[in-house]
Amino acid sequence: MRRKKNDLHYNVMVLPGIAFLALFSIVPMFYAIMAFQNFKPGRGISGSEWIGLENFTYLFQLPDSRQIFFNTIFLAVLKIIANLIVPLLFALLLNEVRVRFLRKWIQTIVYLPHFLSWVLLATIFFDVFSLDGIVNKLFGVFGIDPVLFYASNKWFPAIIVGTDVWKEFGFNAIVYLAALTGINPVLYEAADIDGASRFRQLWHVTLPGVRTTVVLLGTLALGNVMNANFDQIFNMYNPLVYQSADIIDTYVYRVGLNDLQYSLATAVGLFKSVISFILVVVSYVLASRFANYRIF
Amino acid sequence: MKAKLLLTALTLSVALTACGDNGGNGNQSSDSNAGTSNEQTSGGNASGNTKSGDDLAYEKTAEPVTLSIGFKIPDDKLKSGDTNENNIASRYFEGLTNIKVVHSWEAKGDDAFKQKVNLAIASNDLPDAMVVDRNQLRKLIDNDMIEDLSDSYEKYGSKLIKDIYDTTDGMALADATSDGKLYGLPNVGIEADAPSLLWIRQDWLDKLKLPAPKTMDDLEKIAKAFVEQDPDGNGKADTVGLEGDKAVVYGQKPNPNGFDAIFGAFHAFPKNWIKDASGNIVYGSTTPENKEALAKLAEWYKNGLIDKQFALYKETQEPIVANKTGLFFGPWWMPYFPLADSVTNDTKADWKAYAAPLDADGKFVTHMAPVTDRYIVVRKGYDHPEAAVKMLNVFTRYERRQDPNTEEVKKLDDYAAETGVHIRNFYPFDLLLDYSDAVVKRYNDVQKAIKGEIDPATFDPDTKQVYDFTLAEKENPKKNMDAWKPAKAYEVGGAILANQPMEKVYSVFYGMTRTMETKWATLEKLEIETFLKIIVGDLPVSAFDDFVAQWKKLGGDQITKEVTEAVNGK
Missing domain, CATH: 3.40.190.10 (Periplasmic binding protein-like II)
Structure with missing residues (x-):
C-alpha cells in the first residue's frame, strides 16, 4: 500500500474506533482465562484458584447444555438461510417493478423495521400472536382452534425466525439491489433480441449476475452460526419455551448475571467464541476461494 | 418487576409500631429495664469513664466521615432544590451523625438495583456500604469482600436495634453470620407478607x-x-x-x-x-x-x-x-x-x-417468610464500618418514633404531610427493622378506634394515617385512591390476617x-x-x-x- 502524507487525518479519525475496540473487545479477552478458575471478584484474576477444565467438564454434564447448543445452531442456521433467500427473492421481485417511484417507496418501507428495537417489537408481536391477537382471529375465521404461539415449542422457533426475517429482509435486500443495478443493461438487451422471456432473462442474466454476492454473503454468514440474536430471544422468550429457544447467550446471561456464576458463564462464552472463530476462518477461506473476497 | 418495587414502596403502610412487645430480652449493652425501649433520651446507662451503650451509638463522629452507598431511587417527588442525595432527610441524619452520605450510584426499581449490586460485586467496585440480598451476601462473604461488623455492632449498635434483633431469638443476626463473624446488619420483616x-x-x-x-x-x-x-x-x-x-x-x-x-x-x-x-x-x-x-x-x-x-x-x-x-x-x-x-x-x-x-x-x-432477607454490608477496607451502624441507629430510631429531637422530627413529619414524600424512602439504606406483627396490630388499633374503644390521638403517625384514610374512604368511597389503598389493604387484607386462624409452616x-x-x-x-x-x-x-x-x-x-x-x- 502506498502512503501519502495527507493520510494522517484518516488515521486520527480511526483512533476512537480503535480505542473502543481495545477497551471493549480486546482487553476483556484476557479475562477469558477466568473460565479456568474459580473466579472470585474480591480476589481478582491473580488471586483466584485455578481449577483447569472443571468448568468445561461441568458445562458438558449440564442437562441443558446440549439443548442450548442445539437451539443456538438450529435457530442461527435457519435464520441465515432464510435471511439469504427471502431478501434475494424480494430484491428480484422488486427489480421487476418498473415504476421507479413505487419501487423506491416499497424499498423504504420494508427496511424501516430494521431500525426498531427488539424490546418494542417483542411487545408488538406478543399482541399479534396472543390468544385474541390478529393471527388467532384469522385462524378463527377458518375454524382453526386458537394456538398459544408463545407457549408452544413447536411454533416458537418459527416465530423467532419469521419475525427476524420480517425485521431484516428489507435491509438485507439493499445489497442485492445494488448488485442488480450493477448488471450491465446491455446483457438484457442482448437477451431480449435473442427472444428470451422475462423468466429466461432472470435465469440467465440476473441470477448469474448476483451469484457472487449470494455466495459471499452466505459464506460470511457462517461466522454467525453461533449467534442466534440475544436481543430478540431475550425479549421474546419465557420459561415455557426454554426448551426450544434458550440459546447460549441467554443462558450465559442468566447464569452469569443472575446467578453470579462468573466462571461458568465465561466458560460457556469462551467455548462459543472458539467455535465462532473457527467458523469465521472457514468462512473467510471459502469466501476468498469462491467469491474472490479478501481482506488481507 | 414493578410488583417487587411496589412491595418496597409498601413499607409506607407497614411501619412504625411505636411501642414494642420486645420485653424480657436483656442485652449486653445495657440494663434490665427492657420492658419499654423508650429510654434513649435519658442515656441512662452511661456510667463510668468511657462512653458505652446508646451514648456511643448516637454520638456524633468527631471528624466528618464520608460514606458512599448505592441508592434505590423512590417514586417520591421532592420539593424543588432537593435531590436524592441532598434532601431534608439526608441533611437531618448528617446533622445528627456528622456522617456525609454520598451516592456512588443510583438505580430505580428492585430489578435495576439488584443488577447494579451484582455488577458492583462482579467488578469488585463496591460502595462503602449498601443493601444486598441473601445470595449477594453469601457471594460477598465467600469472596472476602466485606468487613466483619461484629465489633462495630457490639460497640455502636443502639439498644433499640439490639432489642428488635433480639425479638427474633437471634435468628436475624444468625442469618448474617458466618464462622462466628457478623457480616451484615439484617432487616426484620413482618410476618403478614407471607400468606397468599x-x-x-x-x-x-x-x-x-x-x-x-x-x-x-x-x-x-x-x-x-x-x-x-x-x-x-x-x-x-x-x-x-x-x-x-x-x-x-x-x-x-x-x-x-x-x-x-x-x-x-x-x-x-x-x-x-x-x-x-x-x-x-x-x-x-x-x-x-x-x-x-x-x-x-x-x-x-x-x-x-x-x-x-x-x-x-x-x-x-x-x-x-x-x-x-x-x-x-x-x-x-x-x-x-x-x-x-x-x-x-x-x-x-x-x-x-x-x-x-x-x-x-x-x-x-x-x-411463612424468612425473618430477614436483606442486609447492610460494608466494603472490606472501609475505615469507618461503624458509620453504617450509626446510620442504622438514627434512622431506625426515627422510624420507630423514638427520636428525642422532637422539633426536627416535627419538621420532617410536616414536610411528609405537605408533600406526600415518604421520609423512609430517603434513608441511606432501604432496610427496615419492624416488629413482625405490625400489620395485624395496626389493623386492630384502627378497628378499636373506629368503635371508639381507644383514642386515635394516641396513635403513631402511620397508624393515624391508616385511621384517617379509613374514615375518609368510608365517607367518599373511591374518591381518593391514596386513601383507598391503605384503607382497603387493612380493612380487607389486614382483617383476614388478624381474624383467620392459619396453620403456619x-x-x-x-x-x-x-x-x-x-x-x-x-x-x-x-x-x-x-x-x-x-x-x-x-x-x-x-x-x-x-x-x-x-x-x-x-x-x-x-x-x-x-x-x-x-x-x-x-
Missing part, C-alpha cells in the same frame, strides 16, 4: 349470585362462572378464570398471582425446606403432595379455568389491571398494587380477599450451601420448567416423579444432606 390470600371481584361474585369460596371446589365453580358467564357484562367472552404467574409459586414472600395457597391447601410447600412426617429435612418442591396440587392445576388449566396465557405476560399484573380477571392470589397489600390500578380503570371493581382454599380439614395452611433453612452455589440454578430451572409444563399440559402429571428423581441425581441429594447438617449443626 384469594382476591376476588366481589361485584362479579354477587352478580353471578355465587357464595364466598371456602373449598377447592368453590374456587373451581367461581373460576368456571367467571370464564363462562360474562361477569363484566359486556357481552363478550373476554374474561378469564384464575390468574397465575410464570414463577408458579413464590415460596417465601409472594407477589401477585402465585399459586402458593393451592399448594398450601394440599400441604405442599414448594421452595421451602421443611421437615417431613418422620422429621427428616426435605425440599418442599419434591414432596408427593406437590403432585396433587399440580394435578389439580393441570386439570383447571386444561378446562380453561386458569388463564391460558398466564405464563406469557411480561408483567404478571397485566390481566388484573386490565380487569380481565377477577380471581387471583396475593398477599394482604394487593390494594396498594396492582388493585389500585384495576379500580382506576374500572371504578365498579370491588375487590375482596378470602383465606381460601382450605385444606381437607377446613384449615387455611400457608408457608416455617422453613427450617433459608441460606445457601456449598453445592447449592454451583448447582442450585440448574435445579431451580428444572423445577420451574417441570411445574410449568405439567400445569399447561406439555408434560403429564407423572413427570413429577421423574423430576424428583432427576433433582436428586443432579445434586439435590447432596444439597439436602448439607442443609440437614447446617440445620442440625446449629
Whole structure:
C-alpha cells in the first residue's frame, strides 16, 4: 500500500474506533482465562484458584447444555438461510417493478423495521400472536382452534425466525439491489433480441449476475452460526419455551448475571467464541476461494 | 418487576409500631429495664469513664466521615432544590451523625438495583456500604469482600436495634453470620407478607349470585362462572378464570398471582425446606403432595379455568389491571398494587380477599417468610464500618418514633404531610427493622378506634394515617385512591390476617450451601420448567416423579444432606 502524507487525518479519525475496540473487545479477552478458575471478584484474576477444565467438564454434564447448543445452531442456521433467500427473492421481485417511484417507496418501507428495537417489537408481536391477537382471529375465521404461539415449542422457533426475517429482509435486500443495478443493461438487451422471456432473462442474466454476492454473503454468514440474536430471544422468550429457544447467550446471561456464576458463564462464552472463530476462518477461506473476497 | 418495587414502596403502610412487645430480652449493652425501649433520651446507662451503650451509638463522629452507598431511587417527588442525595432527610441524619452520605450510584426499581449490586460485586467496585440480598451476601462473604461488623455492632449498635434483633431469638443476626463473624446488619420483616390470600371481584361474585369460596371446589365453580358467564357484562367472552404467574409459586414472600395457597391447601410447600412426617429435612418442591396440587392445576388449566396465557405476560399484573380477571392470589397489600390500578380503570371493581382454599380439614395452611432477607454490608477496607451502624441507629430510631429531637422530627413529619414524600424512602439504606406483627396490630388499633374503644390521638403517625384514610374512604368511597389503598389493604387484607386462624409452616433453612452455589440454578430451572409444563399440559402429571428423581441425581441429594447438617449443626 502506498502512503501519502495527507493520510494522517484518516488515521486520527480511526483512533476512537480503535480505542473502543481495545477497551471493549480486546482487553476483556484476557479475562477469558477466568473460565479456568474459580473466579472470585474480591480476589481478582491473580488471586483466584485455578481449577483447569472443571468448568468445561461441568458445562458438558449440564442437562441443558446440549439443548442450548442445539437451539443456538438450529435457530442461527435457519435464520441465515432464510435471511439469504427471502431478501434475494424480494430484491428480484422488486427489480421487476418498473415504476421507479413505487419501487423506491416499497424499498423504504420494508427496511424501516430494521431500525426498531427488539424490546418494542417483542411487545408488538406478543399482541399479534396472543390468544385474541390478529393471527388467532384469522385462524378463527377458518375454524382453526386458537394456538398459544408463545407457549408452544413447536411454533416458537418459527416465530423467532419469521419475525427476524420480517425485521431484516428489507435491509438485507439493499445489497442485492445494488448488485442488480450493477448488471450491465446491455446483457438484457442482448437477451431480449435473442427472444428470451422475462423468466429466461432472470435465469440467465440476473441470477448469474448476483451469484457472487449470494455466495459471499452466505459464506460470511457462517461466522454467525453461533449467534442466534440475544436481543430478540431475550425479549421474546419465557420459561415455557426454554426448551426450544434458550440459546447460549441467554443462558450465559442468566447464569452469569443472575446467578453470579462468573466462571461458568465465561466458560460457556469462551467455548462459543472458539467455535465462532473457527467458523469465521472457514468462512473467510471459502469466501476468498469462491467469491474472490479478501481482506488481507 | 414493578410488583417487587411496589412491595418496597409498601413499607409506607407497614411501619412504625411505636411501642414494642420486645420485653424480657436483656442485652449486653445495657440494663434490665427492657420492658419499654423508650429510654434513649435519658442515656441512662452511661456510667463510668468511657462512653458505652446508646451514648456511643448516637454520638456524633468527631471528624466528618464520608460514606458512599448505592441508592434505590423512590417514586417520591421532592420539593424543588432537593435531590436524592441532598434532601431534608439526608441533611437531618448528617446533622445528627456528622456522617456525609454520598451516592456512588443510583438505580430505580428492585430489578435495576439488584443488577447494579451484582455488577458492583462482579467488578469488585463496591460502595462503602449498601443493601444486598441473601445470595449477594453469601457471594460477598465467600469472596472476602466485606468487613466483619461484629465489633462495630457490639460497640455502636443502639439498644433499640439490639432489642428488635433480639425479638427474633437471634435468628436475624444468625442469618448474617458466618464462622462466628457478623457480616451484615439484617432487616426484620413482618410476618403478614407471607400468606397468599384469594382476591376476588366481589361485584362479579354477587352478580353471578355465587357464595364466598371456602373449598377447592368453590374456587373451581367461581373460576368456571367467571370464564363462562360474562361477569363484566359486556357481552363478550373476554374474561378469564384464575390468574397465575410464570414463577408458579413464590415460596417465601409472594407477589401477585402465585399459586402458593393451592399448594398450601394440599400441604405442599414448594421452595421451602421443611421437615417431613418422620422429621427428616426435605425440599418442599419434591414432596408427593406437590403432585396433587399440580394435578389439580393441570386439570383447571386444561378446562380453561386458569388463564391460558398466564405464563406469557411480561408483567404478571397485566390481566388484573386490565380487569380481565377477577380471581387471583396475593398477599394482604394487593390494594396498594396492582388493585389500585384495576379500580382506576374500572371504578365498579370491588375487590375482596378470602383465606381460601382450605385444606381437607377446613384449615387455611400457608408457608411463612424468612425473618430477614436483606442486609447492610460494608466494603472490606472501609475505615469507618461503624458509620453504617450509626446510620442504622438514627434512622431506625426515627422510624420507630423514638427520636428525642422532637422539633426536627416535627419538621420532617410536616414536610411528609405537605408533600406526600415518604421520609423512609430517603434513608441511606432501604432496610427496615419492624416488629413482625405490625400489620395485624395496626389493623386492630384502627378497628378499636373506629368503635371508639381507644383514642386515635394516641396513635403513631402511620397508624393515624391508616385511621384517617379509613374514615375518609368510608365517607367518599373511591374518591381518593391514596386513601383507598391503605384503607382497603387493612380493612380487607389486614382483617383476614388478624381474624383467620392459619396453620403456619416455617422453613427450617433459608441460606445457601456449598453445592447449592454451583448447582442450585440448574435445579431451580428444572423445577420451574417441570411445574410449568405439567400445569399447561406439555408434560403429564407423572413427570413429577421423574423430576424428583432427576433433582436428586443432579445434586439435590447432596444439597439436602448439607442443609440437614447446617440445620442440625446449629
